[in-house]
Amino acid sequence: MTAGDGGNSGAGEPTVLHVDMDAFFASVEVLRRPDLQGKPVLVGGTGPRGVVAAASYPARVFGVRSAMPMSTALRLCPQAVVLPGDHSLYRQTSSRIMAIFRDVTPAVEPLSLDEAFLDVSSARSLLGAPDVLAAEIRNRILDQEGLRCSVGVARTKHVAKLASDAAKPQVIGGRIKAGLGVLVVAASDEQDFLRPLPIRAMWGVGPKTADKLARLGVRTVGDIADLEVDSLIACVGEAVGRHVHALANGVDDRQVEVDRPVKSISQEVTFPFDVMSPSEVNSCLVSLADAVAARLRSSELFGRTISIKVRLGSFETMTRSVTLTAATSTSQEIAEVCKVLFADLEAEKDVLSHGIRLLGVAAGGLSGSTTRQLRLDLEAGGPITPQSTSGDASLPHEGVDEAVDEIRTKFGDLAIGRGGRSIRPDKDAQP
Numbered sequence: 001m002t003a004g005d006g007g008n009s010g011a012g013e014p015t016v017l018h019v020d021m022d023a024f025f026a027s028v029e030v031l032r033r034p035d036l037q038g039k040p041v042l043v044g045g046t047g048p049r050g051v052v053a054a055a056s057y058p059a060r061v062f063g064v065r066s067a068m069p070m071s072t073a074l075r076l077c078p079q080a081v082v083l084p085g086d087h088s089l090y091r092q093t094s095s096r097i098m099a100i101f102r103d104v105t106p107a108v109e110p111l112s113l114d115e116a117f118l119d120v121s122s123a124r125s126l127l128g129a130p131d132v133l134a135a136e137i138r139n140r141i142l143d144q145e146g147l148r149c150s151v152g153v154a155r156t157k158h159v160a161k162l163a164s165d166a167a168k169p170q171v172i173g174g175r176i177k178a179g180l181g182v183l184v185v186a187a188s189d190e191q192d193f194l195r196p197l198p199i200r201a202m203w204g205v206g207p208k209t210a211d212k213l214a215r216l217g218v219r220t221v222g223d224i225a226d227l228e229v230d231s232l233i234a235c236v237g238e239a240v241g242r243h244v245h246a247l248a249n250g251v252d253d254r255q256v257e258v259d260r261p262v263k264s265i266s267q268e269v270t271f272p273f274d275v276m277s278p279s280e281v282n283s284c285l286v287s288l289a290d291a292v293a294a295r296l297r298s299s300e301l302f303g304r305t306i307s308i309k310v311r312l313g314s315f316e317t318m319t320r321s322v323t324l325t326a327a328t329s330t331s332q333e334i335a336e337v338c339k340v341l342f343a344d345l346e347a348e349k350d351v352l353s354h355g356i357r358l359l360g361v362a363a364g365g366l367s368g369s370t371t372r373q374l375r376l377d378l379e380a381g382g383p384i385t386p387q388s389t390s391g392d393a394s395l396p397h398e399g400v401d402e403a404v405d406e407i408r409t410k411f412g413d414l415a416i417g418r419g420g421r422s423i424r425p426d427k428d429a430q431p
Helices: 024-032 070-076 087-104 130-145 157-166 187-194 207-214 221-226 229-236 238-248 278-298 331-349 392-411
Strands: 016-021 041-044 052-055 081-083 108-112 115-119 149-154 170-172 175-177 182-184 264-275 303-312 317-328 356-364
Touching: 016 130, 016 157, 024 041, 024 052, 024 087, 041 070, 052 070, 087 108, 087 115, 087 130, 115 157, 130 149, 130 182, 149 157, 157 182, 157 187, 187 221, 207 229, 221 238, 229 238, 264 278, 264 303, 278 303, 278 331, 278 356, 303 331, 317 331, 317 356, 331 356
Parallel strands: 041 081, 149 182
Antiparallel strands: 016 115, 016 149, 041 052, 108 115, 170 175, 264 356, 303 317, 303 356
């Protein structure tokens, strides 16, 4: 293993890069507000159910981490500066970072706003060895954006992802230790790198799977690699067993996927307190539908399958969906479908009496075009239902959507909203 101090050559040369921004949301906020430099900064929700979306490294010294309840984070670090987040700014910054990646290679697979896989096999002869390219990417992002990232370089996506984690800054003994920045794992070093890692570091090993494996005495990746695959399958099932056994032994045939198609666009909101009001639910559905529709339009996409997600105070989660006869990107149409879906769910399950913790709206079955024809019943203002909707209901409302989009483009995502609230597209969004 090397830390970017020389090229690798020969068969099995590592040409897959995983680039991951360091504390991205928090770092962007500190860049915007230099007075926060060196202070513990948290980005996320501040309500009783708020969650930490990102924590600066000074905040991590106190044990704070992403996905932690904000209330817990503030108990650990009461002096933290809490910011709600600006996803429009994060998207803009991410777009420029992804452009830097594409200057190096066209083979870029974004995973989120702050991380991506790159295949630099075709760029090696022209631009240099993979570790040199990784260092160049880090330097360009720092020079152009003032932000730091960590890069893992390996033969496979799985090892590259783990290498970028290992290259990051770490909090050790209450102090921030600088990371390597770039970590290259040569093919000959893969097992030495993988075997000591905890099993939770692996893709596909969540808390439940880790608990099952622990009962077998499995604690490290090396333990998984040494097990017979049949024993793993008996413990965690066929799919997971074969998957983690292959990864533990360095087998990962996944390629970097360029322009990976988006399967769905969704938006969620978690309420500070359980909601039991029909009017509040309908208002929120309208706002969520508007946010989803806005993202569809900005991506020049149309959705044919509309879904809602309802999570009760007991954490029981239910979904309902309908497939339209034609795709849509219209806020009004998606909202009306969602309200019908919720009414059906309420009639069936009486969900409001239990209290609703979370609502979500999603559009799937995405395409880049749609065909609409005007229908007389809708032209006359007839009701929109999952049974009657065919995508053409968007026509009377397209002018409104265009006007709303223009206002948001000029004055920001929160300048105008529907349903009595403004939900910034991408805020609380699910990939």
